[in-house]
Amino acid sequence: MTKKTLIVSGHPDLADDSLANKVIIDELLKLLPGAEADLLDRLYPDYRIDRAAEQEKLLATDVIILQFPLFWYHIPSLLERWMEQSFKHGFSHGSKGDKLKGKKVVVSFTAGAPEEVYTGETDFSHLVIPAVKAMCRLTQMEYVGYVFTGGVSYADRATKSEGIVERAREHARKVAAMVEAI
Numbered sequence: 001m002t003k004k005t006l007i008v009s010g011h012p013d014l015a016d017d018s019l020a021n022k023v024i025i026d027e028l029l030k031l032l033p034g035a036e037a038d039l040l041d042r043l044y045p046d047y048r049i050d051r052a053a054e055q056e057k058l059l060a061t062d063v064i065i066l067q068f069p070l071f072w073y074h075i076p077s078l079l080e081r082w083m084e085q086s087f088k089h090g091f092s093h094g095s096k097g098d099k100l101k102g103k104k105v106v107v108s109f110t111a112g113a114p115e116e117v118y119t120g121e122t123d124f125s126h127l128v129i130p131a132v133k134a135m136c137r138l139t140q141m142e143y144v145g146y147v148f149t150g151g152v153s154y155a156d157r158a159t160k161s162e163g164i165v166e167r168a169r170e171h172a173r174k175v176a177a178m179v180e181a182i
Contacts, residue, residue: 003104005035005179006061010068010079014041019161020110020152020168021069027172028065032179036061040078047078049085055099058086063104063179064141066132070111073127083135092139101140104182107132108146108175110168112153144182147174 007028011021025037038057044050058064068079087093092100107129111118129146136143149171152164 002034003062003179003182004060005032005063005065006057007035007037007065007067008079008082009037009039009041010066010076010082012041012076012078014039018069019164020149020171021067023165023168024108024110024172024175025067027169028067028175031172031176035065040082044078044082047081049082051085051088054082054086055088055091058103059099061103063106063144063182065106065108065175065179067108068110070109070128073122075109075128075131087135087139098140103141104144104179105132105136105141106144106146106175106178108171109148110152110171111148111150113150115148115150118148118150145178147171147178 007025009021009025011018014022014025025039029035029037036057038054040049066075066079068076071077087100088097090097109128125146132146133143135141149167152167
């Protein structure tokens, strides 16, 4: 059975300010036939999320990949806004809100800083992942896991682009393998 997969890109400027996230999405679309990419920065540059349209996409999806760069140790505000508008009481949670029940969630994110920066109090697994797990519990979705790649700063694209592209492709392969294992 083919799983309908929705890649939700929370990068606020994917076209002009990303290398790794752009490569990851392009690779995922190749590796996961039939997957759809929801590029929030193109759809909603004004942050005015079309709730009905996004909820329809969610209803038609089996697997949701949240793809984003880590911004100040957190999910970018555009992706947060998408969740605030799409996961409404009565739709995703509450006494009658079970529309996302059983959907699988994979978290796929990057950071410009090297991975070793995210240790101790700045460990992303203590900052980002608990919030996603809590969201999954509330909405009855299943948290599958995450893939993280650090050290892929867009600022380094002029001198390290080949390395960034290869690391992004490897990241995408890991995400695709996680989705295929579901």
